[in-house]
Amino acid sequence: MFRVLWNGKSAMLANQEKLDSISNNLANVGTTGYKRVDVSFKDLMQESLDKQGYPINDKTAYTGTGVRTSSWVRDDSQGQLQETKKSSDLALDGEGYFRVKQADGSVAYSRDGSFKVDSNGNLVDAKGNFLDVEYAAGYNKDTVALQDKISSDNFTIDKQGTITLKDSNKVVGQVPVYTAVGNDAFTSVGESLYVPKAGAQVVKSTNVDVLQGYVENANVDMGKEFADMIVTQRAFQLGSKAITTADEMWGMINNLKSR
Known part of the structure; x- marks a missing residue:
């Protein structure tokens, strides 16, 4: 359960930073010589879960512990x-x-x-x-x-x-x-x-x-930025939903224990 909460939190933080970069690009669409910025993501450390005792071939499952932005990347392509x-x-x-x-x-x-x-x-x-x-x-x-x-x-x-x-x-x-x-x-x-x-x-x-x-002119494509904003907002909402769902499940478990 803690892992779900952590993954949801890290997803929200990473996507918030992505939204910040998009907002920065849109704010500078009229700035002469401006170069748009983007963020790159990377997975946080993965843990190896050894599933011993299974009656089939021994397999190792991998589970991530979230995502974060690795760096802000500047697009140096020439503007119009x-x-x-x-x-x-x-x-x-x-x-x-x-x-x-x-x-x-x-x-x-x-x-x-x-x-x-x-x-x-x-x-x-x-x-x-x-x-x-x-x-x-x-x-x-x-x-x-x-x-x-x-x-x-x-x-x-x-x-x-x-x-x-x-x-x-x-x-x-x-x-x-x-x-x-x-x-x-x-x-x-x-x-x-x-x-x-x-x-x-x-x-x-x-x-x-x-x-x-x-x-x-700035090398900002407003159509692309708005499309990225919609996708990123949806990803942010999914991270928030993961936290909400985990909290609800935790509440259900606590209620079961109290009976």
Whole structure:
């Protein structure tokens, strides 16, 4: 009886975590560059029950002790690219991440290319983080003349990430794109930002195009998320039903003993 209660409890906890991931995905369906998350399940330790004394062939039965989530898994597949015609909006078609510098000086990586140009000619995201740009030799954005600074619509960025001023055809620099060696090398820190895990190696990506005037939408399929929600809610209810049934059976047994 205890096993039924425990299995029901573990099923409810695991499916609640699955529901949390679905809710997170649906809440971020409109977030630029967001990558959906899922959870993977694993069986808890199994016990071997040796059924001795049976008149047939000796068999060993296995019984599980529940289920739990083993990890949250991020889906890094590319979302749909949407044209905005805004010069400072960038999207990555292929593998890789933009690198941004945060207020505390640390760096993070993101697929969110919704940038804008600040008063100093920097490309910044909605949180004020600076897009990493490798400036051309001899170009100093802090000392160049006003006409040579990046403004909202005086520059172009080609597929290689090269930034060129429209009027003078002067190359300002390049937007580098980075990727990590190995799967699951980045960990999310929120706000569509990622940092490499300890020991992860980050290198420049070559299998990618930088597209100006586009952004990458979240890779969330609402139809799939709602279908998963229905299935997961049903599984949660079954776990709850198992606990209720076990409690009723326990009550019946106690009543029998009292007679």
